[in-house]
Amino acid sequence: MNYNELNFEAMTRERDFAMSAAFPVLMRKVYVWMTLALVLTGATAYGVASSPGVMMTLFSNKLLFWGLIIAEFGLVIGLSAAINKLSLTTATLMFVVYSVINGAVLSSIFMIYTMSSIASVFFITAGTFAVMAFIGYTTKKDLTSMGKILFMALIGIIIATVVNIFLKSTGLEMIVSYLGVLIFVGLTAYDSQKIKQMLLMAPDAGEGAQKIALLGALTLYLDFINLFIYLLRIFGRRE
Numbered sequence: 001m002n003y004n005e006l007n008f009e010a011m012t013r014e015r016d017f018a019m020s021a022a023f024p025v026l027m028r029k030v031y032v033w034m035t036l037a038l039v040l041t042g043a044t045a046y047g048v049a050s051s052p053g054v055m056m057t058l059f060s061n062k063l064l065f066w067g068l069i070i071a072e073f074g075l076v077i078g079l080s081a082a083i084n085k086l087s088l089t090t091a092t093l094m095f096v097v098y099s100v101i102n103g104a105v106l107s108s109i110f111m112i113y114t115m116s117s118i119a120s121v122f123f124i125t126a127g128t129f130a131v132m133a134f135i136g137y138t139t140k141k142d143l144t145s146m147g148k149i150l151f152m153a154l155i156g157i158i159i160a161t162v163v164n165i166f167l168k169s170t171g172l173e174m175i176v177s178y179l180g181v182l183i184f185v186g187l188t189a190y191d192s193q194k195i196k197q198m199l200l201m202a203p204d205a206g207e208g209a210q211k212i213a214l215l216g217a218l219t220l221y222l223d224f225i226n227l228f229i230y231l232l233r234i235f236g237r238r239e
Contacts, residue, residue, distance in 0.1 A: 022205040026213045030195060033092075033217035037099040038224065044103025049110035058104060068101050075101070076218070083215055088207045091214055098218075102225065113236040121235050125228040132185050133220070136192030147190035153183050173233070180230035188223045195219065 048054050058065060075098040083091055109118060136143065157176050164172045195216035202209035 022202055022209065023199055025205045026199045026202060026209055027196070029210060029213040030199075030216045030220065033095065033214055034221045034224070037095060037217065037221045040096065040099040041103035041106065041225070044100050045107040045110070048104050048107035055107065055111070059108065065105075068105055072098060072101055072105065076222075079218065080215065083211050086211075088210055088214070091211055095214060095218055099221070106225075106229075109232065109236075111239070113232060113238055117235065117237040118232065121232045122228060124235070125224065125231055128185060128231075129188055129224050129227060132188040133192040136189030137196055139189070139193065143190045143193050146186060147194070150183050150186045150190060153179065154187070157183065177230045177233040181227065181234065184223050184227040184230065188220070188227065191216075191219050191223055 048058065058068075075094050079086070079091060079094045079098070086094070157179050160172065160176050164176065195213075198212055198216070199209065202212065
């Protein structure tokens with residue numbers, strides 16, 4: 001074996017070590033960012049719900065409320081589409097702002113459901129999410145085809161939800177809720193596998209890889225929030 005071959009093998013081993021060292025760091029960042037976003041959302045939702053004046057201002061002013069909804073969509077789309085052009089600091093700030101706005105919007109659940117049922121459903125959601133994320137992370141089966149089917153199903157329930165705004169059908173709402181739970185249970189496993197595969201290819205824990213981890217955190221955050229909302233519609237006890 002000549003010098004060049006030895007040098008190539010040494011470089012390969014060094015690169016493999018760098019990848020193995022970077023991967024757990026990046027995966028930790030995914031779940032830390034996701035957890036912090038959930039804490040911000042929960043704290044904001046509870047804080048807004050505890051202030052009658054803020055609640056009245058938020059939900060009596062349709063322009064303000066829909067402005068927040070549009071801002072949410074804008075932040076998610078902007079963060080996902082422009083992640084490569086944004087600095088890590090700016091992208092993180094956008095994620096923080098999104099989680100706070102989402103908390104303000106979700107504060108309405110405290111007017112609809114009892115505190116005990118919200119807490120119970122949260123723990124059910126956390127347990128279900130943890131199990132499916134673990135399955136997605138550890139399974140050897142390629143979940144790509146399942147992800148495509150779930151994405152199409154997600155579009156279907158979004159359309160059904162919009163239609164039901166006008167129909168106001170309780171039956172359709174429950175059907176959409178059960179389907180929503182199934183879809184986001186599956187998406188949690190699929191997204192966990194996809195994030196793992198993307199981060200495994202990261203050569204280091206530099207800013208580019210951390211941006212991927214941040215998007216992964218946003219994806220799992222959205223899976224958790226949507227799973228929680230659909231489960232709350234099914235199991236939540238109303239005031």
